[in-house]
Amino acid sequence: MKYVLFILISFGFSFPPSFSLERSTEIINDGLPDNGIIDIEAILDTLIYFGTSSGLGRVDIVDEDKIFSTVMSDAMPEGGNPALAIKGNVIVVSGVTTYYSVATESNEPKGTGVAYSVDSGDTWKFMEQPIVENPEDGLYHQIEWGGQILEILAVTTAVNNVSYDLAIGGDYIYSTSWAGGLRRFNFTDDVPQWEIIPLPMDDQDSLYCGQIDIESYELNPKDPKDGGNHNHKGFSVFYEDNILWVGTANGLNKGVIIDDCINWSHYNTADGLSGNWLVGIASGLESDNEYLQRLWGISWATKTTESTGLSYSFDDGVSWQHVDFFTGSGLKVYNLEISKNRIYVSTIEGLYVSEDGEHWELIPDFVDDNSGEIILDDAVYTAHVHDGTDEVWIGTGDGLAIRDSNGLIQVHRFWESTVKPKDGDFNFSVYPNPFYVKDQNILNDFGHVRFVYNFEPNRVINIYDFSMDHVVRLNNSHSAGSNGESEIIWDGRNSRGSLVSNGVYFCKLTANNQDYWTKLVVVN
Numbered sequence: 001m002k003y004v005l006f007i008l009i010s011f012g013f014s015f016p017p018s019f020s021l022e023r024s025t026e027i028i029n030d031g032l033p034d035n036g037i038i039d040i041e042a043i044l045d046t047l048i049y050f051g052t053s054s055g056l057g058r059v060d061i062v063d064e065d066k067i068f069s070t071v072m073s074d075a076m077p078e079g080g081n082p083a084l085a086i087k088g089n090v091i092v093v094s095g096v097t098t099y100y101s102v103a104t105e106s107n108e109p110k111g112t113g114v115a116y117s118v119d120s121g122d123t124w125k126f127m128e129q130p131i132v133e134n135p136e137d138g139l140y141h142q143i144e145w146g147g148q149i150l151e152i153l154a155v156t157t158a159v160n161n162v163s164y165d166l167a168i169g170g171d172y173i174y175s176t177s178w179a180g181g182l183r184r185f186n187f188t189d190d191v192p193q194w195e196i197i198p199l200p201m202d203d204q205d206s207l208y209c210g211q212i213d214i215e216s217y218e219l220n221p222k223d224p225k226d227g228g229n230h231n232h233k234g235f236s237v238f239y240e241d242n243i244l245w246v247g248t249a250n251g252l253n254k255g256v257i258i259d260d261c262i263n264w265s266h267y268n269t270a271d272g273l274s275g276n277w278l279v280g281i282a283s284g285l286e287s288d289n290e291y292l293q294r295l296w297g298i299s300w301a302t303k304t305t306e307s308t309g310l311s312y313s314f315d316d317g318v319s320w321q322h323v324d325f326f327t328g329s330g331l332k333v334y335n336l337e338i339s340k341n342r343i344y345v346s347t348i349e350g351l352y353v354s355e356d357g358e359h360w361e362l363i364p365d366f367v368d369d370n371s372g373e374i375i376l377d378d379a380v381y382t383a384h385v386h387d388g389t390d391e392v393w394i395g396t397g398d399g400l401a402i403r404d405s406n407g408l409i410q411v412h413r414f415w416e417s418t419v420k421p422k423d424g425d426f427n428f429s430v431y432p433n434p435f436y437v438k439d440q441n442i443l444n445d446f447g448h449v450r451f452v453y454n455f456e457p458n459r460v461i462n463i464y465d466f467s468m469d470h471v472v473r474l475n476n477s478h479s480a481g482s483n484g485e486s487e488i489i490w491d492g493r494n495s496r497g498s499l500v501s502n503g504v505y506f507c508k509l510t511a512n513n514q515d516y517w518t519k520l521v522v523v524n
Helices: none
Strands: 022-024 026-028 037-044 047-052 055-062 065-072 084-087 090-101 106-117 123-127 140-145 148-153 161-169 172-178 182-186 234-240 243-248 251-258 261-267 277-283 295-300 309-313 333-338 343-347 350-354 382-385 392-396 399-403 409-412 428-431 449-453 460-464 470-474 478-480 485-490 503-511 514-523
Touching: 037 084, 037 382, 037 392, 047 084, 047 090, 084 161, 090 161, 090 172, 106 161, 106 172, 161 243, 172 234, 172 243, 234 277, 243 277, 251 277, 277 333, 295 333, 309 333, 333 382, 343 382, 343 392, 428 514, 449 503, 449 514, 460 485, 470 485
Parallel strands: 161 234
Antiparallel strands: 022 123, 026 065, 037 047, 047 055, 055 065, 084 090, 090 106, 106 123, 140 148, 161 172, 172 182, 234 243, 243 251, 251 261, 277 295, 295 309, 333 343, 343 350, 382 392, 392 399, 399 409, 428 449, 449 485, 460 470, 460 503, 478 485, 503 514
16 A cells, blocks of 8 residues: 555645543554555664554564564554654654545545654654634634734644644654644643744745734735745754754745744745755754765755755755756655765655765665565655664565665565465465556556465466456566465566556466466556
């Protein structure tokens, strides 16, 4: 199951009765909750957490064993995890589900709140997604900020209000939630409350505490054509040394924290960013590699005058330069990981690595060196360099790959077996079914489907069309899973290398002089 990032914006809005309830944690040692791995963060040398498409997972490393598990708590937000952050013993994770809108006749993202722990994950507390009811008179309510009273459009729904990024700084957890903008709460309070943080309007290059023109300022995340500001649509957030960096749909905001207030400077493409939609921020200042000691920003283009790519700054965000390798090709970047001596860039085409930020190498397909299990996904969503080493943990839509310092690969995939024996019977299954050839398990630009059976490898599968004409013979089997299963992978092409037509296909596995059949629906 792949995580799909929905950015379908419709506005109508609000803010919260907040509450925080402590719930105990149950660890279910049956693997991660999903193969779609969106974020990876370590809390200890031996404990790593995973934000996935279906909830929070973790791995406990005991000697050389890796025990993968699902974190179960009533405090966990519903759905997948678009954001995960860890600092010290504090962990915070957000939730998202899809909501069908009758008005737009489409699925839209809906935030389901955040869960946080201050004891390394032993217990958890929950915070509702930040929304506010409309005031009795009009659509705006007022907040106090820096000794002034500001007008704020009420954000009254969790739809299109998703905590896409999280950061921990001081006693605060910060959240950027698109329509919900920038919010924070003090996690040391007995009953934390979400607090709205104003950002500069689109045409402002700064916003200083106590110096806001309250007659003209309005916090409004609607589109500019509707009187709003793209810079009030928060998407990424990063905290370092009392500085808060916030990426929006209109660039980057640098916030200097002064007591309970924040002084903002606002940068965008006019300052050199490749694109105004800033989806990720990272710092290499603590790297041992002088070539990587920069502030990094991931931009996605929103108009033809912008470029999707990677930018960097040597002067704390005042001016920016582009990484030509990414910006020139428009290669979509999802995430950055900066180690002591390398930078890893997760992209729609895979994982790139560099030692100088200019020359880049694509790490090849992820195939387990022992089992032959393969990650069927071109895209890499996240990477984590473990414990100051060169061991890289790589999150994809089709599972986890771990690459050691010698380049050797382990692949870990997690699913409820479809081939468990029943009373000794042989089982033979195929998934996904139906198989959408152009959309599922895309590797090297081709879609793939898995045939799984509870028997040793070295079997043969013959595929026939609805007229029982032979289509292709498959024998590329290997071990899979942990229950004595094996699998064979097919790319939806016939023996001549052509993509097969839509329809029903009959698949025959031959083993021990017997034939076993299953059906597969193929959709182009």
